[in-house]
Amino acid sequence: MVLLLNTYKITLEYKGTHYQGFQIQSSGRTIQGELNNALKLLSKSDDIKSLGSGRTDAGVHALGQIVRIEIPVNIPVTSLARALNSHLPLDIRVKSAELCLSGFHPIYSAKSKEYNYVFSNLDTISPFAQELITLFPFDLDIELMKEGCKLFCGEHDFINFQCTGTDVETSVRQIFSCDLLHFHSDGHWSEIISDYYVFRVAGSGFLKQMVRLMMGALWSLGRGKITLSDLQKSLRIPMNNRLGATAPPQGLYLREVLY
Numbered sequence: 078m079v080l081l082l083n084t085y086k087i088t089l090e091y092k093g094t095h096y097q098g099f100q101i102q103s104s105g106r107t108i109q110g111e112l113n114n115a116l117k118l119l120s121k122s123d124d125i126k127s128l129g130s131g132r133t134d135a136g137v138h139a140l141g142q143i144v145r146i147e148i149p150v151n152i153p154v155t156s157l158a159r160a161l162n163s164h165l166p167l168d169i170r171v172k173s174a175e176l177c178l179s180g181f182h183p184i185y186s187a188k189s190k191e192y193n194y195v196f197s198n199l200d201t202i203s204p205f206a207q208e209l210i211t212l213f214p215f216d217l218d219i220e221l222m223k224e225g226c227k228l229f230c231g232e233h234d235f236i237n238f239q240c241t242g243t244d245v246e247t248s249v250r251q252i253f254s255c256d257l258l259h260f261h262s263d264g265h266w267s268e269i270i271s272d273y274y275v276f277r278v279a280g281s282g283f284l285k286q287m288v289r290l291m292m293g294a295l296w297s298l299g300r301g302k303i304t305l306s307d308l309q310k311s312l313r314i315p316m317n318n319r320l321g322a323t324a325p326p327q328g329l330y331l332r333e334v335l336y
Contacts (some may be wrong), residue, residue: 086146126146128144133331190283191335206285216300219299238288240286253281303320
């Protein structure tokens with residue numbers, strides 16, 4: 078018997094600390110694995126499908142991961158998020174749900190994605206913030222880093238900003254906007270993180286660990302270990318050495334996907 082699958086587009090937010098990334102792996106807990114389990118419980122069937130807009134690495138978070146799901150039950154969109162959340166761990170939440178056409182593809186239909194990388198260069202941060210923000214306790218030339226952000230904008234070959242062994246047809250990507258924002262907290266939240274930065278970048282698509290390597294390069298720039306010319310050169314020709322270390326995963330968030 079062939080079951081009729083109903084197609085929905087859902088928006089997920091999750092804290093990725095205790096997961097091996099979004100995509101199902103051969104071992105370890107994943108966001109997609111937990112979502113699929115919830116879909117099976119909801120539909121009382123193993124005949125379910127899910128496809129996310131991006132993989133997100135182990136420890137990386139999302140505020141707006143888009144997932145196409147197919148389930149053999151017809152459930153009102155007003156009830157779908159609440160029903161799925163009742164079967165999901167508390168560190169994964171469905172924010173919204175809507176019906177979508179069968180031709181909708183979370184990856185290929187996307188026009189742009191925005192990632193945020195959150196860090197602080199205070200001497201120390203609260204243990205409550207350790208899993209959600211990266212501590213980088215060094216003096217940084219923030220204005221120089223902002224100039225570096227401008228260099229990333231436009232279409233470039235980001236071959237120097239991907240993890241080794243990445244299998245892609247091309248490493249050329251277009252960055253629509255890139256900036257570095259400074260924030261202060263007050264009231265209750267100032268006890269957890271009073272001063273922090275958000276590296277915000279939006280583009281047509283991103284290579285594996287690309288944003289974390291961009292962040293690492295900007296840190297090197299801010300510490301005076303590389304120059305703007307070094308950064309500009311890295312966007313023109315392949316290099317043997319990285320401009321900076323790969324930034325840790327806990328500061329990275331998939332912020333939004335636009336269609």
